[in-house]
Amino acid sequence: MRYTFFAVAVLLLSVSLRAKAQELYVFTEPASNMPAKSLGLRLTNEGIFRGKGMNRTIPEVMLSFNKELMIHVQGFLSDMDGNYRLEGGSVYAKYRFLSIDDAQRHLRMAAFGRLSTSRRPTYTEDINLEGDNSGAQAGLVVTQLLHKLALSGTAGYTRAFDRESRRLAGTTQPDEMITYSLSSGYLVLPVRYKNYNQPNFNVYFEMLGKTNPANGNSYLDFAPALQVILNSRTRIDLGYRFQVSGDINDRFNQNMYLLRAEFNFFNVLK
Amino acid sequence: MKTIKYFILFVALFAGRNTFAQQISKAELQVNGLTCSMCSRATETSLKSLGFIQTITPDLNRNIFVLTFKRGQQVNIDQIRDKVEDAGFSIGDLSATINFNRTVIDEAGMAQLGNMAFKFTNARSRVLDGPVTARILDKNFISPSAFKKNAAQLKSDSYLSGKGVIRGKETRIVHLSI
Numbered sequence: 309m310r311y312t313f314f315a316v317a318v319l320l321l322s323v324s325l326r327a328k329a330q331e332l333y334v335f336t337e338p339a340s341n342m343p344a345k346s347l348g349l350r351l352t353n354e355g356i357f358r359g360k361g362m363n364r365t366i367p368e369v370m371l372s373f374n375k376e377l378m379i380h381v382q383g384f385l386s387d388m389d390g391n392y393r394l395e396g397g398s399v400y401a402k403y404r405f406l407s408i409d410d411a412q413r414h415l416r417m418a419a420f421g422r423l424s425t426s427r428r429p430t431y432t433e434d435i436n437l438e439g440d441n442s443g444a445q446a447g448l449v450v451t452q453l454l455h456k457l458a459l460s461g462t463a464g465y466t467r468a469f470d471r472e473s474r475r476l477a478g479t480t481q482p483d484e485m486i487t488y489s490l491s492s493g494y495l496v497l498p499v500r501y502k503n504y505n506q507p508n509f510n511v512y513f514e515m516l517g518k519t520n521p522a523n524g525n526s527y528l529d530f531a532p533a534l535q536v537i538l539n540s541r542t543r544i545d546l547g548y549r550f551q552v553s554g555d556i557n558d559r560f561n562q563n564m565y566l567l568r569a570e571f572n573f574f575n576v577l578k
Numbered sequence: 579m580k581t582i583k584y585f586i587l588f589v590a591l592f593a594g595r596n597t598f599a600q601q602i603s604k605a606e607l608q609v610n611g612l613t614c615s616m617c618s619r620a621t622e623t624s625l626k627s628l629g630f631i632q633t634i635t636p637d638l639n640r641n642i643f644v645l646t647f648k649r650g651q652q653v654n655i656d657q658i659r660d661k662v663e664d665a666g667f668s669i670g671d672l673s674a675t676i677n678f679n680r681t682v683i684d685e686a687g688m689a690q691l692g693n694m695a696f697k698f699t700n701a702r703s704r705v706l707d708g709p710v711t712a713r714i715l716d717k718n719f720i721s722p723s724a725f726k727k728n729a730a731q732l733k734s735d736s737y738l739s740g741k742g743v744i745r746g747k748e749t750r751i752v753h754l755s756i
Binding site: 330332340341342343344345346374375407408409410411412413414453455456495500501502503504506508537540541543572574575 | 608610611612613614615616618619620621623624626627636638639641663664665666667668670721722
């Protein structure tokens with residue numbers, strides 16, 4: 309069964325390859341950074357289809373110190389344990405160490421790390437450092453831009469903190485996870501540029517997976533998304549994520565939508 | 579006597595500024611590694627922080643920026659390269675309109691204009707006068723593969739480093755093709 313899904317995934321990716329994208333991925337980060345000394349502000353809402361529905365809000369600040377190094381600082385608020393409350397925060401840093409450019413194409417590689425805290429109790433062996441767990445992650449990203457198509461792959465290792473103290477009785481303990489993803493994006497509109505004010509329209513298809521190295525339990529999610537860029541500065545994302553295969557029980561983000569607004573301020577930091 | 583001194587000083591200053599202004603008046607910059615208009619806008623915003631740039635006209639489909647420069651200000655092409663790289667991209671081609679003033683290219687291809695030193699890869703023992711469009715061939719002003727090819731052909735230390743010793747002083751040497 310899993311092989312069928314992988315076959316479908318590879319097929320979808322090759323179809324999007326033959327069409328032509330962009331790399332402002334909705335569910336992952338590309339190896340490219342923001343321009344040096346820039347500021348980005350994001351507001352993300354995740355709607356999780358579980359029970360009568362849950363909502364998480366993620367305010368986020370992004371800063372780039374130079375062309376190689378940038379950070380994201382996130383806060384997490386949700387109603388997942390009753391009342392809507394602040395449940396934690398996260399710092400993500402990315403260092404771009406390879407950049408090979410050519411006309412309308414590039415290859416980039418970056419290393420990233422994440423440190424998260426959350427006061428939520430844990431219910432599952434899955435580790436989600438964007439709200440559900442305290443922990444650390446490290447990994448690599450490779451991104452290739454080919455004119456209007458952008459492809460990206462991520463591999464990382466995640467470890468949960470507070471493994472026992474926050475575990476709800478009778479649930480699996482979160483410990484460690486191997487994480488991986490493949491993303492593709494395509495610039496659909498405009499076909500030809502006239503000026504900076506034309507809206508850009510991008511479509512994305514991402515495959516997101518995790519495996520628990522201790523027991524081999526894993527999952528694979530498909531995550532299609534649409535994106536509009538306004539005035540070459542403001543970005544609106546709408547994505548949907550669903551599990552196509554897996555045996556990790558009680559995951560929170562296995563069936564969810566995401567709505568995000570991002571505002572970029574280029575070259576504003578001294 | 580004092581008046582004459584001031585007059586000479588004023589003329590020297592004025593003349594100096596004038597040759598300054600005329601060194602590089604325009605440049606066509608092709609940027610590699612980007613497609614979308616958000617990336618172009620980021621590059622343009624980065625370039626705009628350079629005080630000597632007057633106008634930037636983008637061609638978003640070809641990722642070309644036509645730059646004009648302020649009169650009386652020294653144009654620093656290395657800073658242009660740095661700003662493109664700060665935005666996350668790199669220069670694929672930079673062609674500059676350089677205004678020569680009966681400038682002598684010696685038998686080694688070297689020429690001096692104001693305080694800039696040039697080495698021509700395809701011209702020697704001749705005099706340049708008036709505006710000439712030249713491609714900058716230095717490292718990170720062309721694609722890495724083109725630079726490698728040129729380096730193998732030219733076998734020159736100054737080309738590899740973009741520097742050389744002129745009159746006993748280490749100087750930035752810009753390599754040009756016309």
